[in-house]
Amino acid sequence: MKLCGLGILFSTLMAFLAGCGSSEGSRRSSDSPPEERERKVPLAQIERQFNPSDYDDELDAVVQRHEIEQQRAASEAGKDSLIIESEPSQGYRIQIFATSNIDEANAMRLTTVQRVTEDSVYIVYDPPVYKVRIGDFRTRAEASQKLGGLSSIGFADAWVVGDRILLRRIVRVPSSPSPRKE
16 A cells, blocks of 8 residues: 555656656747857848838829828818917906915816816916916806806805906908919
């Protein structure tokens, strides 16, 4: 019984050791000798052999892409463009928060941007206070009307203040007439 147990232990140990050994086939990644694999090629030689035209796009593909871009530009050339002009003016904004800490002001601005998406939100620095303000209103009446809506969404302490605002207006820029070929 003792001899049988030793035989099983010995054969198990041999199988374990045989499994732990590595094979030579997995060590070799290529058939070239190690001297060639470790040999470094100078950069100048690689640059001499490099041919950038091997990496160029096919000429037909480039010409086709260029024609598509020209057609798109020609179709858009006949359309008028719209731009937004901003003009500074005296007006009103709604102040919702004031603090001497810039981080608190930025945090309040981010919160406000998420809650009030239709108006611009500004941080105005009037030393030593950072003020968070909403909107660009031409008249106090417009600002007061918006103030009622802000009070209902959690800005109960907000008030209307006079400030320099940006009046934005959309301006249509006519396309230039294309030159006629005669």
